[in-house]
Amino acid sequence: MSDVLILNGRLVDPASGVDGERDLLLRHGRVAAVEMPGVLRAVKGKEIGKEIGKEIIDAKGMIVAPGLVDVHVHLREPGQTYKESIKTGTAAAAAGGFTSVVAMPNTLPVNDSVEKLEWMLDASRGACVKLFAMPAATFGSLGEEITDYHELQRVGAVGFTDDGKPVLHDRVMRAALVAAAGIGVPVSQHAEDTRLTGGCSMNAGPVAFRLGLRGMTVEAESKIVERDIRLLRDIEQHDGLRPHLHVQHVSTAKAMEAIRQARRAGLHVTCEVAPHHFTLTDEAIGEYDTNAKMNPPLRNDADRMAMIAGLMDGTVDCIATDHAPHALFEKEQEFERAPNGITGLETALGLALRVLHKGNGMPISRVIELMSAQPAGIVSLEGRGTLKVDSFADVVIFDPAAEWSFAAAKSLSKSRNTPFDGAPMLGRVMATICEGVIVYRG
Template identity: 70%
Template sequence: MSELLILNGRLVDPAAGIDEPRDLLVREGRVVAVETPGAFAAVEAAETIDAAGCIVAPGFVDVHVHLREPGQTWKESIATGTAAAAAGGFTTVVAMPNTVPVNDTAESLRWMLDPARGSQVNLFAMPAATLGSMGVTLSDYATLAAAGAVGFTDDGKPVLEDHVMRAALLTSGRLGLVVSQHAEDTRLTGGCSMNHGAVAFRLGLRGMTVEAETRIVERDIRLLREIEAEDGVRGRLHVQHVSTARAMDAIRAAKADGLHVTCEVAPHHFTLTDEAIGDFNTNAKMNPPLRIESDRLAMIAALLDGTVDCIATDHAPHARHEKEVEFERAPNGITGLETALGLALRVLHREHGMSLTRVVELMSANPARIVKLGGRGALSPGSYADLAIFDAGAEWNYAAAASKSNSKNSPFDGAPMLGQVRATVVGGRVVFRG
């Protein structure tokens, strides 16, 4: 017997428009039937999951994670990072290319995606948009796409030169894939370690201005217009970890004009402000930095009104000794795969009234669509059997020490969470039980 039954749960599947009690039958890694409760009473399955009191949702998809392998496995490995993903209800992750060496060739991409790396969930990757992520020469997009690339990015660095970004959008647009941009004008951020504002002034730190993010977003939108008008190519821009109201306003306007612009917001940017840095807490240091309250509320408003396409964690593990240094010397980034659902439900669902369907959509169907993962992000018959089963009402506190990640650099250690993953299923196989 190869069947898996999931019984007595509340199915929330935004792609199918379902929010009702349903039982699911899985066979050979695919959903084969979705029926009203009791329909499978005569089915004898190899394994049964009783999902009573829980939400059964399409497995979450994170289009922005750093897994650090190859080259920095003291921070994270593909195996440990994807174990953390499974614990957070994520069944698919997309790895960024800032490894050592940079993932910018078909050979390095195939190495990363090889099952020998021990991924616990579905692993995809965005190779570097430019060779070595140096922002000068495009990598070989066609060859990388044939090897499995789902987009291109120099994440951690922007594609700064106009002519290079134009070529990236044009080349990727012809392939139907996204360029995922880290929107930071680094000509304005040298020596900066946090948001520009009152907290930076109090701490005596140089701050990143709103303009550093906004200029790149506005420039990229202008380039999209140009290539559509002049070259007849519809480019696909994805803006990573948006953190400022002004950048979000530019994205909203571009969408209204019909341009193909998508964007993500990270949980830390809709949960925290720069006040979380306190007295130089390096676990609250990331790039883009935590902003002020008006920016945080603007991210929530954009999540609620549909401007934001997905939630992405920007999971960025660092070893303890790397963070336990002076604030300005500490690396940017925090872990996030195990806290994303708990923060989304606590802040967006409970505090701001977002529906469960919208939360699930932001974490499953929408990100799967951005990177064209057909058959994922939904649970209709024929879809991959990737599921997140969670208790939406469970209240708990996150303990960083218990993380599945190699690293524990989270500003949410001890923070209250709402909603807890009870099981994660990838391709019909249970990979995590809570």
């Protein structure tokens, strides 16, 4: 493992309050030094590259930031490697500036046991960034009986979720929250009352009416969020525990407001928003474009603006991609039959900078915080999401002024199901470094 010296860059590390010119030395997979320009350039009168650094990166005009963290990705392995594998999915992550990703359990078979979790996290899977996982909250993600949280945490679980399916039964969700609270990890909930969404393939509204499609109401999302918040309050009052509910891919103003009020009441609720929900509306479906079909669906512009408001005012804790690759033949069928989901790892930073920073005035440091320190905190990834000395040497270097267009055909993912093919982006990743190893060069 070579030393890496990063010179002349603007270091933006919200976790340590740094935003300014710094030079960075990475050694043995950790951050060895963070110094003002010039301090690290010479050792005993010799160029540092000759003395201690085998790799020197000139980051002049670039932002040097903690490697991005995505708490919500689907890597399709095991069982559906024709769509994606851990190797290809993490390669796409590296290209997007991510150095840590958290895999969801809806694989084939469902990741609901120690043996399956150990298999997924084994180095032989070929992950080029740090792979974490949330195993299933219930066996088989059937919503009936919770899995063995203690044993799964022992071998690496950072939380639990039945993502793709909600935990509908109050009794089971309560048991999940209590068990997770006992070991200090979150339960991540896919907030959808499936009793209200049968046969629905997009957002309920004028676009669905025009296309002749059944639509999901906002209440299908908000009712589950409100129910889970009631459970949190009840557990705090009667069990003396403080469970952590994490609401995945919030898409409606009504659910966002429920989360905002719960946080004001002091409940431990965090949430994420996906780039497509603060960038697009259901109008993007056009004439039945299945690359704009996902769950939760694209909503109307009022909901989109509510997602931006939540990101701006601090209600939203992090940006997560919900990277969900599908093969071309699966998306090339009738809209109602096509699977939900889009890829997102390579477009998340470019969309966040274009829409949130350039379009809505969010400081770049806040964008980075939403994509590094705060998601790392949600799942307690110690030493990640920051570039403090002794933290992991996870770094993204990007040109904040670069304007470019995403080309799906050049994606490092196996799949191309994205509504952002040809879409304008801001901020190009120039290098991604994971634990001191350069895993991507732009």
